[in-house]
Amino acid sequence: MTPQEPLQSAPQALRLPVTVSITRRVDGSRLAEVTRWVQSGVNLANRYEGFLGSGWVRARADSDEWHMLYRFADAATLEAWEASDDRADWLYEGRELVEVSRVERRTGIEGWFDEPTPGAPAAPPRWKQAVTIWLGFFPLSLAFTSLTTAFVPGWHTLWPLATVLISTLCLTPTMTYVLLPFVTRLLQPWLRR
DSSP states (O other), X not given: OXXXXXXXXXXXXXOOOEEEEEEEEEOGGGHHHHHHHHHHHHHHHTTSTTEEEEEEEEXXXXXXXXXXXXXXXXXXXXXXXXXXXXXXXXXXXXXXXEEEEEEEEEOSGGGGGSOOOTTSOOOOOHHHHHHHHHHHHHXXXXXXXXXXXXXXXXXXXXXXXXXXXXXXXXXXXXXXXIIHHHHHHHTXXXXXX
């Protein structure tokens, strides 16, 4: 895929920005080359649909660890960038300048519970986080309980440890990957106020 090809538009409810955090070890004797290489990567990514921005920081002037954040509008646009020949060529050009030591992807509320990073938007207050989680969990839990009681004979007579285990095994992934991203996006203006 080239940067100019439009991506198939996913339903709005499924589109959630994805932030990638990468820690790279840098050859300190080649800082000017590394800086040019970094900027060329940002310039390339900027040509791709969905690119929302990036940044590079060092812990201190003499640090060999550089931290990069970049963000795309959703998983599909991020995948288009990460699978592109442009990015592969760019990474190949930097193979002797940097070494990746850690990569993380974030889409939903997982960043809420991290220590604040200078310059990053503050996490919502804990009470707003609790309300957001409850607004997703209550209806899901109610629906699950109603459905299992109605359609699983003897559900209410099962050993409580078994019902709680089964419930949490089903509900936790649903909350994490479906409901919380949806509720977070829906409440975003209120959460950031």
